[in-house]
Amino acid sequence: MHGHISPFWKDVLSILDPNSVIGLVLRENIKFKIGDGSSILFWSDVWIGSNALRSIFPRLYQNSTFRNGLVNEMGQWVNDQWRWNLVWRRNLLSYEEQQYHHLLSMLAPTKIQQGRDDKLIWPCNSDGSFSVKSCCTLIDNTFSANDRVFEANVWIKGAPPKVQVFLWLAVQDKVSTRAFLHQRTVLSATQASCVFCNSDLETSEHLFIHCNFSRSVWMKVLDWWGIQYCLLKTLDSLLLQWPEMVHGKFQRSAWRLISSSTIWGIWLLRNKIVFEEGTINLFDCFSIILHRVAIWLHTQDSNFTYTGNDLLRSSDGIKLWCNKKS
Numbered sequence: 001m002h003g004h005i006s007p008f009w010k011d012v013l014s015i016l017d018p019n020s021v022i023g024l025v026l027r028e029n030i031k032f033k034i035g036d037g038s039s040i041l042f043w044s045d046v047w048i049g050s051n052a053l054r055s056i057f058p059r060l061y062q063n064s065t066f067r068n069g070l071v072n073e074m075g076q077w078v079n080d081q082w083r084w085n086l087v088w089r090r091n092l093l094s095y096e097e098q099q100y101h102h103l104l105s106m107l108a109p110t111k112i113q114q115g116r117d118d119k120l121i122w123p124c125n126s127d128g129s130f131s132v133k134s135c136c137t138l139i140d141n142t143f144s145a146n147d148r149v150f151e152a153n154v155w156i157k158g159a160p161p162k163v164q165v166f167l168w169l170a171v172q173d174k175v176s177t178r179a180f181l182h183q184r185t186v187l188s189a190t191q192a193s194c195v196f197c198n199s200d201l202e203t204s205e206h207l208f209i210h211c212n213f214s215r216s217v218w219m220k221v222l223d224w225w226g227i228q229y230c231l232l233k234t235l236d237s238l239l240l241q242w243p244e245m246v247h248g249k250f251q252r253s254a255w256r257l258i259s260s261s262t263i264w265g266i267w268l269l270r271n272k273i274v275f276e277e278g279t280i281n282l283f284d285c286f287s288i289i290l291h292r293v294a295i296w297l298h299t300q301d302s303n304f305t306y307t308g309n310d311l312l313r314s315s316d317g318i319k320l321w322c323n324k325k326s
């Protein structure tokens with residue numbers, strides 16, 4: 001099917017969203033292997049040669065009517081033959097014509113293939129395959145992060161890559177909270193307070209742990225599992241201590257997924273309030289967290305057949321499943 005993107009690839013691409021600062025910077029460091037061209041930015045991504053076409057042909061780029069176009073939007077299929085069709089703002093000058101011919105000769109050998117996904121070639125993995133860890137290394141290198149070593153607890157089997165990368169950014173206070181945007185002068189100080197409580201500065205730590213609303217979400221999750229627990233001060237210490245609260249390999253692994261889903265659930269609700277005028281609702285947030293856990297566990301093991309609604313009734317299903325596996 002033309003333009004088909006696998007869920008995994010879609011997920012990876014959402015990290016590389018060209019509309020986000022992180023996505024744009026990462027894309028400059030990543031090479032693409034052309035498939036159907038539906039995920040590659042024609043001018044800005046590195047997909048032929050070792051530089052973006054934008055930097056090889058700056059004049060042509062300036063003159064393009066479609067600077068943010070994807071590869072598959074820069075031409076069309078005619079009788080199963082791909083034809084390039086670049087459109088210019090004005091007629092090309094003669095030296096630009098020469099560059100254009102050069103560009104066309106570069107494009108000529110590329111094989112655009114209908115129905116085949118574009119692929120990422122990661123600079124960090126020797127075989128060029130994607131991994132969450134290499135993606136985060138790239139983020140760290142790109143943003144010259146501190147020397148913090150990878151905490152094993154961010155890597156969670158079963159959680160989608162974008163969630164794992166998000167956790168990694170959250171632990172380092174690099175997600176686009178209002179405090180983060182204020183630091184980068186995108187928002188003023190008066191616009192930087194927490195979406196939920198509207199009183200404290202919206203840092204990662206506040207948003208995910210200290211805010212009264214978030215605290216009540218964590219309490220509800222702990223209560224549901226049957227744990228009485230006092231929350232920790234920082235996000236990374238929380239993630240570190242979290243698995244120690246339960247016993248057994250499979251319980252730990254499921255329990256860690258629950259912490260990821262909780263952080264992710266808080267973030268999605270926060271965004272819903274910011275961008276879609278959503279409202280604070282503890283039960284809805286909790287319910288979404290468990291529904292997502294059910295999906296993730298099922299993805300990991302198709303024998304996990306409990307639904308989000310089953311989990312909402314009690315945590316027994318997960319515990320039974322874990323005990324059966326161990």
Ligand SMILES: [Zn+2]
Binds near residue numbers: 195199200
């Ligand atoms: Zn708050």
